[in-house]
Amino acid sequence: MEEQKIKNIRHSLSHLMTMAVLEIYPDAGLGVGPTIDDGFYQDYDLPETINQDILLKLEKRIKQMIKENIKFEQHSMGFDEALKLYKNDPYKTELINDLKITGEKEVSFYRSDKFDNLCKGPHVESTKEINPNAFKLDRIAGAYWRGDEKNKMLTRIYGIAFGSKEELDEYLMVREEAKKRDHRKIGRELDLFHIDEEVGLGLVLWHPKGALLWRIMEDFWYQEHLKADYDLVRSPHIGNRKLWEKSGHWGFYNASMYPPLEAGQSLEEAQDNKKAENSEQYLLKPMNCPFHVKIYNSNAHSYRDLPYRWAETGTVYRFEKTGELSGLTRVRGFTQDDAHIICRKEQVEKELKRVIDFILFIYKSFGFEKGTVNVYLSLRDPENKKKYAGDDAGWDFTEEVLRKVAKEKKLNFKEELGEAAFYGPKLDFKVKDGLGREWQCSTLQFDFNLPQRFEMKFVNEKGEEEQPYMLHRALMGSFERFIGLLIEHYAGAFPVWLSPTQVEIIPVSTKHIKPALKLAKDLREEGVRVHVDEANETVGYKIRKAEKQKAPYMLVIGDREAKGKKLSVRERGKKDNTEMSLKKFIETIKEEIKKRK
Numbered sequence: 001m002e003e004q005k006i007k008n009i010r011h012s013l014s015h016l017m018t019m020a021v022l023e024i025y026p027d028a029g030l031g032v033g034p035t036i037d038d039g040f041y042q043d044y045d046l047p048e049t050i051n052q053d054i055l056l057k058l059e060k061r062i063k064q065m066i067k068e069n070i071k072f073e074q075h076s077m078g079f080d081e082a083l084k085l086y087k088n089d090p091y092k093t094e095l096i097n098d099l100k101i102t103g104e105k106e107v108s109f110y111r112s113d114k115f116d117n118l119c120k121g122p123h124v125e126s127t128k129e130i131n132p133n134a135f136k137l138d139r140i141a142g143a144y145w146r147g148d149e150k151n152k153m154l155t156r157i158y159g160i161a162f163g164s165k166e167e168l169d170e171y172l173m174v175r176e177e178a179k180k181r182d183h184r185k186i187g188r189e190l191d192l193f194h195i196d197e198e199v200g201l202g203l204v205l206w207h208p209k210g211a212l213l214w215r216i217m218e219d220f221w222y223q224e225h226l227k228a229d230y231d232l233v234r235s236p237h238i239g240n241r242k243l244w245e246k247s248g249h250w251g252f253y254n255a256s257m258y259p260p261l262e263a264g265q266s267l268e269e270a271q272d273n274k275k276a277e278n279s280e281q282y283l284l285k286p287m288n289c290p291f292h293v294k295i296y297n298s299n300a301h302s303y304r305d306l307p308y309r310w311a312e313t314g315t316v317y318r319f320e321k322t323g324e325l326s327g328l329t330r331v332r333g334f335t336q337d338d339a340h341i342i343c344r345k346e347q348v349e350k351e352l353k354r355v356i357d358f359i360l361f362i363y364k365s366f367g368f369e370k371g372t373v374n375v376y377l378s379l380r381d382p383e384n385k386k387k388y389a390g391d392d393a394g395w396d397f398t399e400e401v402l403r404k405v406a407k408e409k410k411l412n413f414k415e416e417l418g419e420a421a422f423y424g425p426k427l428d429f430k431v432k433d434g435l436g437r438e439w440q441c442s443t444l445q446f447d448f449n450l451p452q453r454f455e456m457k458f459v460n461e462k463g464e465e466e467q468p469y470m471l472h473r474a475l476m477g478s479f480e481r482f483i484g485l486l487i488e489h490y491a492g493a494f495p496v497w498l499s500p501t502q503v504e505i506i507p508v509s510t511k512h513i514k515p516a517l518k519l520a521k522d523l524r525e526e527g528v529r530v531h532v533d534e535a536n537e538t539v540g541y542k543i544r545k546a547e548k549q550k551a552p553y554m555l556v557i558g559d560r561e562a563k564g565k566k567l568s569v570r571e572r573g574k575k576d577n578t579e580m581s582l583k584k585f586i587e588t589i590k591e592e593i594k595k596r597k
Contacts, residue, residue, distance in 0.1 A: 006163055009129065009130050016552045030092055030155075041364070045155075056137075062135075068113075069127055071111055086115070097098060134167065136159065138160050139157070139158050140153070141156045142156065178437070181434075187327070189548065200486050201332065209500040213494070217498070231308070233312050236291070244257070258319055263282055264279035285317065301468075302459050303466075306468060307344070310338075313337055314338050315335045328483055337479065341473060353405050368431045368432075374414070376428045389449040389452060406508065423446075429441055431485070441481070446530045447470045451469075494550070503531075504530075504554045512562055514558045528586070553570065553572070566579045567579070
């Protein structure tokens with residue numbers, strides 16, 4: 001079904017749901033009710049708390065309405081008439097008054113049966129276009145009016161809707177599978193990480209296996225960057241407030257920054273709220289970029305020196321609202337796999353192609369082929385050019401060169417007008433996981449803001465000063481988010497090269513522990529990550545434990561294996577063991593690691 005038609009169906013179902021709610025609560029206040037990716041929601045100010053039991057009742061009533069072939073008809077009315085209609089509803093009244101400010105002449109309404117609702121549309125022509133078996137009222141949540149914690153908490157009812165029952169069933173099946181793959185759940189089961197409220201919400205504590213997974217990925221990241229002719233830089237976790245004022249973050253980004261730290265103020269003075277003399281203010285860094293610019297500006301540069309490719313795994317801190325935090329995917333402290341490329345105009349196209357190749361190589365290494373990658377080209381709003389840094393010539397060049405390389409690299413890309421950051425256009429790369437869900441990862445972003453603010457220069461062929469082009473670039477986005485993606489993509493069953501424990505050795509009894517430890521030592525010397533289960537438990541129980549921990553290989557050590565004749569090898573997901581020599585097993589697993597299967 002075409003995108004606009006399903007949006008119309010979802011929007012119309014939202015109105016039908018409101019009609020059903022008003023039959024039970026005639027005086028309910030009506031907040032906003034937009035369509036969303038999988039359905040719709042509507043906010044209500046209700047006289048009492050409701051629970052999930054009401055959803056089936058509402059669903060049944062909506063299905064009755066669909067059979068009645070109710071028509072949706074648009075009409076308009078003046079502001080005075082609209083305000084009179086909603087005189088008892090402060091939410092619609094506020095929305096109507098907002099429309100006055102925008103300069104609208106009239107207010108758009110949609111009528112369905114006896115229900116008249118402030119709405120711009122569009123909708124279906126009548127309910128006969130809606131499949132009564134292709135929607136479901138899903139859940140109830142709380143939501144502040146207009147997302148502001150200072151406002152009243154409303155009741156939000158979510159619905160999901162598709163064009164057919166088959167699509168709905170498939171969506172629900174995928175969602176159930178997603179619950180099983182939730183990285184927070186699997187993270188606990190595999191003992192990878194946790195978040196402790198006493199430490200701080202949105203701050204991740206990595207357990208030994210999680211930290212090892214991180215190290216494996218980071219070592220790979222460093223090796224590949226050095227191969228790709230990047231130089232490594234490092235920057236501090238805090239910076240003087242003056243730096244962030246100059247970069248513009250203090251003015252444009254301060255809602256996501258932590259409050260200043262007073263340097264020179266003793267703890268006692270801070271506790272007594274006494275300001276120290278000659279104190280300095282520092283901020284936890286929300287980004288690495290200004291530090292890299294400062295490294296550039298510490299020396300003079302010739303056109304012959306460019307391009308610079310500077311990479312850093314830098315931990316940054318951003319204050320996300322409590323309600324927006326979510327496991328590893330939305331945190332307050334995270335490590336960006338950051339890089340900045342500083343180059344001449346004539347080098348831009350080549351550098352963009354290099355980065356795109358690098359991004360696709362990284363994805364492939366982690367199991368995401370090119371066909372699972374969607375790209376979005378974010379362009380500026382041509383009707384509102386004043387809000388962007390840089391000039392028309394710079395924007396025209398960078399937007400066109402991004403479009404050109406995306407086409408030449410045969411990327412599956414979509415252009416999005418008005419989605420560019422104020423400081424430059426960009427390509428966003430989103431990968432589809434094992435359930436077909438998109439995850440935002442890589443970004444390739446031009447920046448006109450920092451080169452201007454920090455007066456970055458190089459001397460060109462004519463001996464004149466010229467401003468370089470600056471590219472921000474992240475491959476994974478952040479280690480935290482990317483690990484969350486990998487956990488859910490693989491359901492915790494990582495490929496051999498990524499698994500914190502590649503081989504679980506299971507001694508049959510306590511007398512087999514010594515040869516098991518000897519085998520572990522031999523494997524570690526070959527670069528294989530091994531764990532020996534020395535617990536005094538049955539073999540069957542140990543195997544089940546190893547299966548739950550999703551170890552790629554299990555080696556069961558009994559009398560025969562202890563004598564060094566053959567290994568009993570069990571691959572993850574298989575019930576039968578295979579006999580193999582130690583030499584052959586080492587060759588097999590090292591080949592898998594090398595090829596990153």
